Amino acid sequence: MKVLLLALVLGLVYGELPELTPEQVDGDWRTLYTGADNVEKTSEGGPLRAYYRHMECTPSCENVTLSFYIKFGENCTLITIVGQRTPEGSYSIYAEETGLSTFQVLPLTEKLMSVYNVNVDPEEKTTHMITLIGKDTTVTEEQLQEFYQLAEKHGIAKENIQDAVPTDTCEP
Incomplete structure (x- = not known):
C-alpha cells in the first residue's frame, strides 16, 4: 500500500518522468x-545524509544501482542499493533501517543531477528530500538557484538545504 501511495504522490508531483539512459546515469x-x-534526517549524521560515490543503470535503466557513504560520527559506511523502476518511472527500494524510499533521478546537465526522494521510515513518518549530485564539486550560482527553485517546488525550503561538500570526509 505504501508503494502505491508513494507512486501516486510522485506521479502527481512530476507527471511523466523522462526516460533515463546509462549515458546520463553511469559514473562517479x-x-x-x-x-x-525534515532537516534532522539529512543533517550531518542523519540517517538519510548520503554521500554519493557511484551510480549506474542496466541498459534499459530498469534498475539503478547507487553507491554512497553514510557517516556515523567519523566512521563512513559504504552502502550499495539497487532501485527497481516502478510503472510511473521512479525507483523504489526498501531498507530495514530507513524504510521505503521512492526516488527519481533528474538529469540537469551532463555533470549535474537531482535526486528527489520520498522516504517512509519504519515509524511511518514521511520525509521529502532532494539532493544535488555532480561529477565534480563545481556548481555555478545560476545552477544552485535552479536547484533551490526545484526544491521549493517540492516543498523543501531553501533554508533546509545544506552544502554537503565540507562534511564529506569519506574515501573518494
Missing part, C-alpha cells in the same frame, strides 16, 4: 547539496 558522482522537509 558526489553529493553537493542536500535538504529535506
